[in-house]
Amino acid sequence: MSFHFYKNQTFTQWKVKVYLILLPVFFIAFAIIFGLLVKAGSISLLNMFTFTSLCIGLLTCFLLLLIKKNTFHFIELAISILASVIYILRMYDTILMDLGVAGNDNLGTVSYWYPIFYFLLFITFRGLTAFVISACIFITTLLPGFYHVFFSEMANSNTLDVIIQFFSANAGFIVALYFLQRVIETFLEAEVSKHYANTDYLTKLPNRRKMDSLLQQEIVRAGNREEQLTVILFDIDHFKKINDTYGHEIGDHVLEELANLVKDSLRKSDFFGRWGGEEFLLIAVNTPLSKGITLSNRIKDLIATHDFKQIEGLTCSFGVAEYVNGDEAKDLLRRADNALYKAKEDGRNQVEAG
Template structure:
């Protein structure tokens, strides 16, 4: 009897010990899940800063002055500097990278204002150099954020291995959590947190995949880029909450009127893109005009009517993602410059020099 009691006591202690391990591991897993989700959102916000810096320089060199974009970059950077966005960054890797970016952002703005008043070869050279430096620092900032998140994911996987040594309950628990986390991470990595459509990372992967298919099987493929006309006025007049609501409504509206084989993504701010498979540029233009009219006639919940401008291009043999993006972006800016609420196409064969 004494031996049985002793063995029971040992088993109870082991069970309690395992439950404590499972409990502590569970709490740690919950913490990681929460911070990984936040890290994914932060990486997306930092990626928007990086993309906006590149876009700003392109606009300035094209003679398009966009003070609203400068203010938007300032606002996004200041949100991180003033800790309005919480960082789970114990080693301050992201903060250090952000500090480096701030050190290059001010000179970049100065070079932009100098270039506006004196468009010489020297001022252009300085603008290009400062732009490249700022992009490099912003890219380092994004990479630092991704590294922080990746390290947490690695720790998360280690915690699964630890659970595997425990009771059957632990194994079952690990399996359920792993499935949940895997689905959650895949969703966070592939989808935009606000609009729930695909994000730019997934869009780029899918575009490259479809371009390879088009190249191999000689099939048509169109890229449509669009954004909301005068969206800054929406935020200024109604507030960012209403602006976010408009982005969600627009995403739902467009998603409901594209084919199942098409892919819609938010690629930054109020800018979206669509991959239209089996579609040449002429049909892509017809499709974009259909979407434009649908948006124009739609009554948005808080603000009523808005319009969008669209740029359309098609895949040409030998294209890479940069070339097709540039053409679609050029078409979009043609639509903007030609009065907005319209669609334009860009079918230049290539930006490459033929040998």
């Protein structure tokens, strides 16, 4: 089933936000229309089915999405099915029952919705799946149009013109959406590739490549705005012993657990990533050396007192350095690395400034 849906998490999160906005808007709009039709006493059986189904379906999907967002693919599938059934029924009713009757030479309000309907299908399903489903619905709705053109007694030059233009526009819109979707999927694939190129596969933190880029960026910012900037290098004490004693798999779990522990304790403005092996880099934005030392001591104590699941105790050593005007990244990192080396020499589980 997942093959037929988009797998990009960013795109899915964007769709969830859009649905949370549009579902209540459409629900209110359809409920108002339904109420006005009932009040006017001019509601048909098809309108009763259409607006009742839409109101109940949209409200149910909205509430379900609020309560449990991991049901989103089910929700968008349910909405697509509901929209498809209603669209097909109303197209059949409009073309077979109303078009050409008493001088009526238009397709009514149902024709207003076809761009949104097909767009819904193409953001719900991906690739060829979206195209095939759209084509099937197009052909299904084309059948009553074909009947009207060749067999209906109500056909005239105006209705023929409406039918030809409407379905030609439908076909063109579906083809355009298909190619637009290919562009979107190419963009999404590039975004995923970029994400993996800049993300550590084990800890899911930014990797060295990304952290180096962020450090260059923050050095430029600090220089231009005369802001303070501190970097903190730290690594796990005796990590080789952990691997030798517990095995590399446990060592990997320790790295993951430590990464999550530290990440959850930081400000959103700071950057934290895996620098390599058991070594991590923290870029503390708008932070002087004194606060960088305080932050390092807090993290050091947090790690030392944390009950790691699969090993008995863990400590880290820290090297802290502050940006000095004119520094390049290599200068700042060298001072932090020298301070880290001194912390190791002085007995580990310590913070040193460089």
